Amino acid sequence: MSWAAHDLEPYAMQRHLGKRVAIIPLIIGSYAPDLTTKWFVYGVSLFGFKLKADNPAQFHRGWPGAGFTHSLAFGVVIALLILLFTRRRIWAFSFLLGQWAHALTDTGDTVGTMLLFPVTTHHFSVGAWAYAGQTGRFNDAGAYFSGLGFVWDGIWIALATLGWRVLTRSYFEETVLPGDPIWTWAQAALPGAAVIALYRASFFYGVSRWVAWVLWAHVANSYPMDLTWGGPHWVPALTASLPPVRAGPARMAFLCPCGSCC
Ligand SMILES: [Zn+2]
Numbered sequence: 001m002s003w004a005a006h007d008l009e010p011y012a013m014q015r016h017l018g019k020r021v022a023i024i025p026l027i028i029g030s031y032a033p034d035l036t037t038k039w040f041v042y043g044v045s046l047f048g049f050k051l052k053a054d055n056p057a058q059f060h061r062g063w064p065g066a067g068f069t070h071s072l073a074f075g076v077v078i079a080l081l082i083l084l085f086t087r088r089r090i091w092a093f094s095f096l097l098g099q100w101a102h103a104l105t106d107t108g109d110t111v112g113t114m115l116l117f118p119v120t121t122h123h124f125s126v127g128a129w130a131y132a133g134q135t136g137r138f139n140d141a142g143a144y145f146s147g148l149g150f151v152w153d154g155i156w157i158a159l160a161t162l163g164w165r166v167l168t169r170s171y172f173e174e175t176v177l178p179g180d181p182i183w184t185w186a187q188a189a190l191p192g193a194a195v196i197a198l199y200r201a202s203f204f205y206g207v208s209r210w211v212a213w214v215l216w217a218h219v220a221n222s223y224p225m226d227l228t229w230g231g232p233h234w235v236p237a238l239t240a241s242l243p244p245v246r247a248g249p250a251r252m253a254f255l256c257p258c259g260s261c262c
Pocket of ligand 1: 002033070102106
C-alpha cells in the first residue's frame with residue numbers, strides 16, 4: 001500500500017495531461033480503491049464494537065474480499081457508470097486514470113493487487129516494500145516510512161514539487177477551470193481563495209502527511225530504517241501467497257473492547 005503517492009499522483013498527471021483531465025474525478029479515482037476498504041483493514045470502534053476484518057490483507061487485496069477495488073476492470077466499470085450517468089467523457093477518463101494509477105502503485109508492496117481480476121485472482125507484486133496493514137495503522141505507517149515506501153512517496157513529492165506550476169492560480173484559471181464545470185459551481189458557492197485551496201488540498205495533504213509520518217516514525221519514535229528490497233524486514237510482511245481463506249466473503253469480527261471477555 002502507498003500513502004502520499006495516492007495524494008500526489010493526480011497532480012503529476014494533471015501537469016502532463018493539462019486540459020485532457022479533470023482533477024476532481026482524477027483524485028477520487030486515486031482514492032477510490034482504499035476509500036471503502038482501509039477503515040476495515042485497520043479497524044474502527046463503533047458504539048463499543050470493534051469492526052475489523054478477520055484477515056485484513058485478504059479483505060483489502062484478495063478475493064473473496066474487496067481486492068477487486070484494486071483491479072483494472074473495477075476502474076473500467078466505474079468509469080462506464082460515470083459516463084452513463086453524467087455523459088462526461090473527461091470525468092470517466094480521469095476517474096479511470098486515477099484508479100489505474102492506484103491499482104498499479106499498490107503492486108509495489110509484497111502483497112500486490114489482482115490487476116486482472118476477474119480473469120485471474122493472481123496478485124501482481126513487485127514486492128519493493130513490506131505489506132504490514134494487518135499490524136495496525138501505526139505499525140503499518142512505521143514500517144512503510146522505514147522501507148522503500150518512504151523513497152517511493154519521496155519520489156512523488158519531488159515530481160509533484162517540480163510541477164509546482166500546476167498549483168498556481170494562473171494555471172488553475174487557464175487550464176483547470178475551463179475544463180470542468182464543477183469548478184464553476186464551486187466558484188458560485190465559495191470565495192475564490194477557498195476554491196483554490198480546495199484545488200490544492202490533496203497536494204498539501206500528501207506532503208504534510210509524508211512529513212508528519214516521517215517525523216513521527218524517526219524523530220518521535222525510532223523505527224529502524226531498512227531500505228532493502230521488500231523491507232523493512234523487522235515487520236512480519238505478508239506476501240502475495242495469502243494465508244488460506246475460508247469459503248465465503250470476508251467476515252466481520254466483532255470484538256468486545258474490554259479485551260478479556262470475548
Ligand atoms: Zn490501495
